[in-house]
Amino acid sequence: MTFQAFxxxxxxxxxxxxxxxxxxxxxxxxxDVDLNWNSDGQASSISGTLAxxxxxxxxxxxxxxxxxxAALCEQLITVGxxxxxxxxxxxxxxxxxxxxxxxxxxxxLDAIRPGADLSMIVPQFARHCLDRLLKSDFDLAGHISPxxxxxxxxxxxxxxxxxxxxxxxxxxxxxxxxAAILATANDTNPWGYGVATFLEAIAxxxxxxxxxxxxxxEPFLFNWLMYLETAFMTDEERMDREHMLLGLKAMATxxxxxxxxxxxxxxxxLPESSRVISSDxxxxxxxxMKAVRETARSNKDEVxxxxxNTLLTLIHGA
Amino acid sequence: MSDIIIAVDETNFxxxxxxxxxxxxIDFWAPWCGPxxxxxxxxxxxxxxxxDSMKIVKINxxxxxxxKEKYNIQGIPQLYLTKAGVQIARLTSRTRxxxxxxxxxxxx
Numbered sequence: 001m002t003f004q005a006f007x008x009x010x011x012x013x014x015x016x017x018x019x020x021x022x023x024x025x026x027x028x029x030x031x032d033v034d035l036n037w038n039s040d041g042q043a044s045s046i047s048g049t050l051a052x053x054x055x056x057x058x059x060x061x062x063x064x065x066x067x068x069x070a071a072l073c074e075q076l077i078t079v080g081x082x083x084x085x086x087x088x089x090x091x092x093x094x095x096x097x098x099x100x101x102x103x104x105x106x107x108x109l110d111a112i113r114p115g116a117d118l119s120m121i122v123p124q125f126a127r128h129c130l131d132r133l134l135k136s137d138f139d140l141a142g143h144i145s146p147x148x149x150x151x152x153x154x155x156x157x158x159x160x161x162x163x164x165x166x167x168x169x170x171x172x173x174x175x176x177x178x179a180a181i182l183a184t185a186n187d188t189n190p191w192g193y194g195v196a197t198f199l200e201a202i203a204x205x206x207x208x209x210x211x212x213x214x215x216x217x218e219p220f221l222f223n224w225l226m227y228l229e230t231a232f233m234t235d236e237e238r239m240d241r242e243h244m245l246l247g248l249k250a251m252a253t254x255x256x257x258x259x260x261x262x263x264x265x266x267x268x269x270l271p272e273s274s275r276v277i278s279s280d281x282x283x284x285x286x287x288x289m290k291a292v293r294e295t296a297r298s299n300k301d302e303v304x305x306x307x308x309n310t311l312l313t314l315i316h317g318a
Numbered sequence: 319m320s321d322i323i324i325a326v327d328e329t330n331f332x333x334x335x336x337x338x339x340x341x342x343x344i345d346f347w348a349p350w351c352g353p354x355x356x357x358x359x360x361x362x363x364x365x366x367x368x369x370d371s372m373k374i375v376k377i378n379x380x381x382x383x384x385x386k387e388k389y390n391i392q393g394i395p396q397l398y399l400t401k402a403g404v405q406i407a408r409l410t411s412r413t414r415x416x417x418x419x420x421x422x423x424x425x426x
Binding site: 014034180258 | 337356359360362382390391392393395396408410413414415416419
């Protein structure tokens with residue numbers, strides 16, 4: 001499909017965007033990675049309202065914007081805001097977040113030039129994120145094993161060749177995929193699992209990753225933002241967080257039967273993980289962790305806003 | 319892209335799954351299921367890679383209770399690889415990389 005934003009018409013852009021802006025400024029829309037529009041019991045999303053549809057193809061036909069890009073933009077907002085039920089509010093919910101994060105709701109749409117082809121924005125953004133992950137000053141750099149780093153560098157090398165118009169043989173990708181699976185399986189760092197699963201999942205041609213990217217990036221970003229909280233924790237709290245991550249990994253990777261049930265206790269051999277995942281521990285530390293999250297909020301917003309700015313730069317350049 | 323994944327129901331099951339000359343990967347799903355929606359792009363990305371060796375279909379379990387019962391589906395998403403309608407494997411991976419590795423081991 002060829003993309004031409006707003007069919008090249010500034011008037012169409014204004015016509016489509018103005019009602020969205022009005023609703024967004026009234027905080028009557030709820031950002032969502034899925035297109036939501038006029039759905040029973042569910043608030044409409046920004047993109048769903050823009051095209052008045054829940055259907056990806058209709059969205060792309062009406063707006064000329066890739067649905068993958070819309071999903072990514074909404075996802076960046078969702079990770080930076082907190083949505084809570086508010087019955088006294090006409091929308092039935094309220095959104096809380098920093099102005100810098102909230103303004104992105106329509107900022108990315110304002111940045112789109114009518115007629116622009118935005119089909120390469122998500123692949124370019126994916127490339128930016130991988131490059132950042134591999135930088136020595138990346139927040140989680142100390143938790144990325146040499147094997148995982150090698151896999152990341154190989155993916156980035158192939159992506160750059162692909163973006164330069166060169167073809168990569170399927171066999172070459174298979175080698176990287178096998179290395180990614182192995183590096184993930186061998187990784188034992190509590191913070192490394194989120195990075196490993198992300199790298200393993202994106203070990204494909206970057207254009208083909210575009211459709212999946214928002215869904216793959218979300219847990220990676222969540223892990224990254226959660227790590228930023230550790231700067232405001234005591235040593236004991238940091239250890240507990242690592243035990244929690246190891247426990248969650250054990251549960252995520254435990255074999256399940258056809259009903260999705262695990263027929264053994266994956267935490268049996270991880271008593272410390274079992275302790276910190278217990279409801280008793282969670283309840284006892286809830287207020288303290290909430291305070292940590294609030295203290296870390298500006299650092300997390302900075303990361304989110306930086307990612308938003310990258311998207312804006314790419315959109316402006318299209 | 320979504321055209322690659324054929325929606326199968328009780329009316330076209332025989333033709334699309336049982337009579338298929340290729341193995342058929344069935345994605346059991348439902349519209350309300352978040353993990354099912356998250357898995358769909360992964361399945362769609364796999365489809366063109368295996369178009370010579372496998373067909374991919376999806377079955378909405380809410381709309382097709384007989385097929386849900388036939389395969390004893392107890393949880394979704396569920397991925398079954400079938401031959402002539404008979405289950406030959408249950409795929410448990412959820413990333414494209416791991417699913418491709420699983421399929422490469424099973425498919426000829």
